[in-house]
Amino acid sequence: MALRQPLLHDLTVTLAAPTVCLAGTDGQIRAVGVQGVLRGDVRVLSEAVVTVGGEEPEPVAHAADGAGAEHAVGLLRGLGDSGPDPTVWLRRDRRVRADGVDETFALVNRSGRAVDTEVVLRVAADLAPVETFRAGRPTTAAVAEPTADGVRWSGGDVTVTLAAPGAEPDAGGRLRWPVHVPARSTTTLRTSLSVTDPGAVVGPAALRLARPDVHAYDPRLARLLHRALDDLDALLLTESGHPDDPFAAAGAPWFSTLFGRDSLWTATLLLPVDVRLAAGTLRTLARSQGTRDDPATGEQPGKIMHERRRAAAEYAGMSLPALYYGTIDATPLWICLLRDARRHGLPDAEVRALLPHLHAALGWIRDSSDRDGDGFAEYFDDSGRGLANQGWKDSGDAVRFADGSVAEGPVALCEVQGYVHEALRAGAELLEAFDDGDPAPWRARAAALESLFRARFWVDGVDGGAFPALALDGAKTPVDSLTSNIGHLLGTGLLSPQEENAIGGRLLEPDMASGFGLRTMSARDGGYSPLSYHCGSVWPHDTAVVVRGLLRSGQAGRAAALGVALLDTADGFDSRLPELLAGFGADEVGTPVPYPASCRPQAWAAAAAAGLLTALLGLYVDVPGGVLRLAPPSPSPVGALRVRGLAVAGGTLDVDLDRDGRVTHVAAPAGMRVELG
Template identity: 35%
Template sequence: MAALDERQLDPAIGLAGPDGSGPRETFRLFALKHGDCFVVADAHGDIQGQGDGLFVDDTRILSRYQLRIGDKEPSLLGASLSEDNILFTANSTNVPMPAPGGGMTLWGVIHIERTRILWQNRMYERVTLSNFGGSDIVVPLTLNFAADFRDMFEVRGSTRQLRGRTHEAQLSGDGVTLSYEGLDQVTRQATLSFSQAPDRLQGDRAVFNVNLPTRGGHVLYIEVGTERTATPSRVRFRAAAVRARLEMRTKRRRGASVYSSGRVFNDWLARAQADTALLTTELATGPYPYAGIPWFSTAFGRDGIISALQMMWLNPRLARGVLAFLATHQATETAPFSDAQPGKILHETRKGEMAVLRELPFGRYYGSVDTTPLYIYLASVYADRTGDMAFIDQLWPSLCAAAAWMEGAGDQNGDGFVDYQRAEESGLANQGWKDSFDSIQHADGSLPEGPIALVEVQGYVYAAYRGLARLATRRGEDAQAAYWQHRAEALRQAVETHFWMEDMGFYALALDGKGRPCRVRASNVGHLLFVGLPSPERAQRVADQLLAGAFHTGWGIRTLADTEVCFNPMSYHNGSVWPHDTAICAAGLARYGVRGGVVKLMSDTFEAAVRFGMRLPELFCGFPREQGETPIAYPVACVPQAWAAGSVFMLLQACLGIQVDGWRGEIHVNRPKLPIGIDQLTVRRLTVGEHTVDLFFQRMGGQVIASISDHEEGLVPLIVRS
């Protein structure tokens, strides 16, 4: 098949409905997830087959699921997710319909409530009908359904010349089984079962004639899963809901939590924490934050690392799970199809039919240039946060293998920079975090030839070498520590020499295969500030530009300055705003003391979150903020997205100036600031070694005062620098 760029498969491609309608807008959809199963539906609770559906292991096992009164869609009253992301509820009412004795049943007589949960590869739904009319009614309740068993990449727009065989629906008295035998010889199926036998059941619909007495009600339970189990019932629904809620409560209680004097700000914090918990999947190696729903509900190396860095100060256990998983799946051989080389860290993994058949390389794919140095950097930050040297010792062979890749195969043209060029046409053309096909360009808009050395990747490598040096020193390997420190300093000087553009007061986006700089101003440079590579004078010049109008929209930082040839505020990477990118840039500004800019970006992001219903999407359009207007959504962004949810915690850490020193068992607070409009903030159950403390921040006049809970005072020193 043709070259398949994972992110070039723009989510809008191929998602039109069978009637030719446009793609569905994911920011208006509702998602539930448990493990490797998730469901995306509209506010009615319906699945239309336009990028939504019920998915298990990267396969859509339910592509149509529509509740109708007769043949008419109910009138929507409202829809919501519970605060813990466990329950989806849709409320609707009937439109006028023929009455059994003649005439018409008025609008708004029947109330329909649909409540849905996911638990262990199974969707549970409760449909409650209530009659508020003055007479008895027979309600013709119809459920239309279908299963196309399409691979996630087909749903996203990839075409296949051959597919497997769809079997005829198997009907039983109170359910139906839909099945498909793939080209991989695996039979996948979807079973729909009902708490009562339908009055009419076909391979694509079930009809129930429900007798509703006046002021009476009726409840129907429905389950959809990969296998047939017991008959749906109230007991089964409640049991699944209880188990799902208990598991979510356990996940949300891991690590510290944050509360403030701002009610709406607290709503944002609670939603972000719940989204992080929702996307975190318990794997054999520990918790791992899946990237996002619907397109990236799987383990991504880069996304997992960034999410773990965002949450590190609050919940370092997440980083441990990410590190353990990535170490287990580190490449040990050279495989051009999957862009694997010994020592490289995983980019992503997939379980669908197309991945199994190697129709695409993403079953276990290593085509990212930044994940390997970020993996090392995460390990060093985890060690500094926890002092957990025993775990680092377990990882040490893996960390050394990753470092060997950076020094060897990671530098394809031998110029001293870590670069990328895909080994086969089926792989990703661009392999940094901006991995769409046109995200890296020269000033005239032309695409550079590889190998390409991205500016932020050199920063990650610099941070990785410095982290390795610190860890080697603690292991008593002084010679190795000196070597890695020397490598870090040599790289820093090389970046300052070859990437800096004095006339623009900025760093080049990248160097192409011939060493020519891509003289483009992009937000990637903010990541260079995040790791502390630039000199203070150059960092200030960069910071000034990131906070100026070419980048700063009023809602966050654009990925590309609006003066560049390729700027498009509606693009995926060339002018949009990504909350995680803004947060990393803010953390970089904080590192260089640009505190006012950090508070401003925190405020911008919060105000954007408010307008997105407290749930930041993966990205949104990079149009400038206008008085009285809202940020403009990117229609098919992932919602929720792990590193978008985690951005609030990275921004908050940058504001508060918190660092936990796991080696000394100390908390350091450097020139703390509170978000605009927040006068008090508490960090509860913050772990420092074996101790747990509460931190308090209070605005007093023009200062922010930090203090620690009395019951732990003296055990955990708090060192505040004003």
């Protein structure tokens, strides 16, 4: 039987990075698929199934208590009174810590007589690396060593201890509690899982993001933002030895580590909420900026990395080193974030400290991004063992022509040219602001790219309209599919206002805008499938990036119209936006359809909530220029909106909008000039 990646959509996910717990809605952790407790890249508990009197509780309720806690209730109808009403049940409460998991098992007896029974918790750990069970490969249980009050497992650098006070461990991996529960009373049992892992490359962060107070006539906005910030707090990490530089792990469970592109976009979308995450992300990535040419890892001088793991990993035919640089876009995105963070109030001293890394990143664009000298940034996997595609759509079949055929590299993606163009101008702006080099060559390079792009990338669609191709393939043939990638060009300066308006209108047509967000590929294209990872699915962060571009290009109404679709999407996922969802349209299904292997929470999907709030306010911030602009869409898609405590310029911004989108109240930090419209 072929190996299959385990599905995630029907599991509960609780976390406090770098620890993640995946369980059933009955609270049980079963020895199947991806269920278990993961810390970093290692599964430290692979089974935790409770029985009472030899039977599993019958599940009747489950609820999340924030990002890091959950509880489940199950009936025990074989115990207690004999009538039709259940009188004995078990409540299981789980709280995830950065270094483990605490659980309580409350056996509740509301019957008229005492209950004498046995509670048994069957546990196991396989200490398997994440890429093993992600690929569906079988694992082997580690040997459990009994301790004074529980069990312990160890392997490599990892030691896992499960304390179960009062339990009697047996050789079969079971913890047994004989219990006596008097009539109308409760007996509570506890376990505590703790992990020590001196070889971990990431650890928890102390930062907790600022929490603006948001109220709207549509209450879903506040629910989405609250859940998103809760999840983002639970995803924050630091590198070992650098506790003051937080960044967002990409997502749970597959990507609970540093990813250059993901962490950069997350910090970018969160700038109006908390600039401190951008500062930590910029510094963390700067520390591993490339210094040499290494085809095995993709490292090049000035290049920003793609992914950091505790060890090299093999997955899906790839062999990736522990520190991997296979990304074409993280470097320009780092430059853009540095400029944007300064605009949102990152102190000049912190920006100045990063200027040497800015020079190195600009040097990478000039010297290494254009491998064939045609003026465009392109990628190719020289190692033969890494990612074939190195943009954000990095699956092997993501770059397809309109007829569905797969393009061959080297590939020059359209949105990467936009990122590079903006990075060149952003870098020039910073060099000029700090008098740290000549900005003219970088602006000239951006102008040249603009002309080249207009001449080579535009194609005619089947409906007669023109739009930018997804990419140029290795033969410099335009890859003529219509994709969400072109929305990333908006606001980068690469397009004229007329071109941006045309793209904005095209992306909101029904073949692209599904009603639950933006499809990654037009439903009219030959490669489209709603359950394709990158060729027809909907990624909330992708939608948020395009919403941001629409706003930056002066299309506030379209930005809001596209963005509020995320509220309907969130309704289908308990207000927790997933990494991606299937591309079925709201005209096809009554509720959004999960992509079954999607991570959740995913950092940049959660950050999409902040991107939506920014669009609803029409917010633009330039702290060095002393300007704060509000240009909300009219009418407001969420009705009257009240925001308190947005972090700006070392102070806070308060805004009230009425249902027509008119600003009725503003309180801005001292020294900031507010412009409306």
